[in-house]
Amino acid sequence: MSRIANKHASLGITADQYVIVHKYLFEAIVEVLGEAVTPEVAAAWDEVYWLMADTLIGLEADLYSASGVQAGDVWRRMVVGRRVLQSADTVTFILEPADGEPLPAYRPGQYVSVGVRLPDGAxxxxxxxxxxAPSQSEWQISVKAVPAQTLPDGSASPAGEVSNHLYRNLFEGDEVSVSLPFGDLVLEDDDAPLLLVSAGIGCTPMIGMLNHLAATGDPRQVSVLHADRSPAQHAHRAELTELVQRMPFAVMHRWYEDLGTRAAGDTTHLGRADLSAVQIEPDTQVYLCGPLPFMLSVRETLMERQVPAEHIHYEVFGPDSWASAG
Ligand SMILES: Cc1cc2nc3c(=O)[nH]c(=O)nc-3n(C[C@H](O)[C@H](O)[C@H](O)COP(=O)(O)OP(=O)(O)OC[C@H]3O[C@@H](n4cnc5c(N)ncnc54)[C@H](O)[C@@H]3O)c2cc1C
Structure with missing residues (x-):
């Protein structure tokens, strides 16, 4: 529920919108199920809906209040100060407040919502x-342009709408609508050892956390594990190395499916991520982000190695099917 509430807050959802969703959801249920929706069934659905809605409305009210804004008032105009190509398909946008006012603080691991008007008007x-790194004058996001592709079952998957729109059309000086930061995958402020595990564009929350740890001189023991297709496709590759080198107690392992002509080494490996040789200290807190099959496989390995489920924190870059897949 906390995850949904955070996403809703980043979208500026307000309590009155639950009434609208209720109306159309229930009309759809009646249309699809017809006479099966007896008064008792309708009452039961109604009760469940409002149980969930009231919980979310309460959580979202707390999030708005913690951000110091009226319910739903989360959108800000930002200007692209710089854009930096991270890899062939991923670009970092450095965003500055259009009104020049200081930006609110955020916790490492959090995200913003970005709203765009697409050519079809939507x-x-x-x-x-x-x-x-934490900053009151700029926020940075990295966007991977999701390509069109043919799925293993032969069906076509179109190019991602917003990521490609941003990649192709957003340049220095352009304005964009950005929400205040939200998200519950946040780096806890304690001294437990950290294991940051990511694949592909799932590196972004980890880069945010590492920038925070490096900027604050945090003495925690940190192990960084990242898997990618190749060094050329690894967004934030050089920054990751530099951040790990800045932290006295950090180690890094990277796995690439294709190393080109480069040789594997002690910390750069050919193939898929393999955690079997990675040392995991007791009480380690794990942060995990990447494609769902990757995360499920890493979680299985971690649990085999006696890492408690409550020490494994994750972010899903899409619909959250982690729980049902687990
Ligand atoms: C908390 C959070 C943090 C995130 N952080 C980042 C980040 O730091 N960097 C980043 O790049 N992304 C991040 N994401 C993902 C990002 O929000 C978008 O989901 C991503 O950019 C894709 O959006 P899109 O509009 O380009 O793709 P969409 O148009 O939404 O498409 C998404 C996928 O669905 C497929 N699809 C769409 N329509 C169909 C169809 N009709 N049939 C079959 N398949 C279809 C597309 O091919 C694509 O693979 C994050 C997501 C979350 C929830």
């Missing part, structure tokens, strides 16, 4: 993790 909103 307003679409997506979430992007904050990757930069």
């Amino acid at each position: 307003r679409q909103i997506r979430q992007y993790s904050l990757v930069g």
Whole structure:
């Protein structure tokens, strides 16, 4: 529920909108199920709906209050100060407040929503993790342009709408609508050892956390594990190395499916991520982000190695099917 409430808050959802959703959801249920929706069935659905809605409305009210804004008042105009190509398909946007006012603080691991008007007139909103060091003057997000592809079952999957729109059309000086930061995958402020595990564009919350740890001189023991297709496709590759080198107690392992002509080494490996040789200290807190099959496989390995489930924190860059897949 906390995850949903955070996403709702980043979209500016307000209590009155639950009434609208209720109306159309229940009309749809009646249309699809017809006479099966007896008064008793309708009353039961109604009760469940409002049980969930009231919980979310309460959580969202707390999130708005913690951000110091009226319910739903989360959108800000930001200007692209710089854009930096991270890899062939991923670009970092350095965003500055259009009104020049200081930006609110955020917790490492949080994200913002970005709203864009697409050529067909539709307003679409997506979430992007904050990757930069803490700053009151700029926020940084990295966007991977999701390509069109043919899925293993032969069906076509179109190019991602918003990511490609941002990648192709957003340049220095352009304005964009960005929400305040939200998200419950946040780095806890304690001294437990950290294991940050990511694949592909799932590196972004980890880069945000590492930037925070490096900027604050945090003495925690940190192990960084990242898997990618190749060094050329690894977004934030050089920054990751530099951040790990800045932290006295950090180690890094990277796995690439294709190393080109480069040789594997002690910390750069050929193939898929393999955690069997990675040392995991007791009480380690794990942060995990990447494609769902990757995360499920890492979680299985961690649990085999006696890491308690409550020490494994994760972010899903899409519909959250983690729980049902687990
Ligand atoms: C908390 C959070 C943090 C995130 N952080 C980042 C980040 O830091 N960087 C980043 O790049 N992304 C991040 N994401 C993902 C991001 O929000 C978007 O989901 C991503 O950019 C894709 O959006 P899109 O509009 O380009 O793709 P969409 O148009 O939404 O498409 C998404 C996928 O669905 C497929 N699809 C769409 N329509 C169909 C169809 N009709 N049939 C079959 N398949 C279809 C597309 O091919 C694509 O693979 C994050 C997501 C969350 C929830």
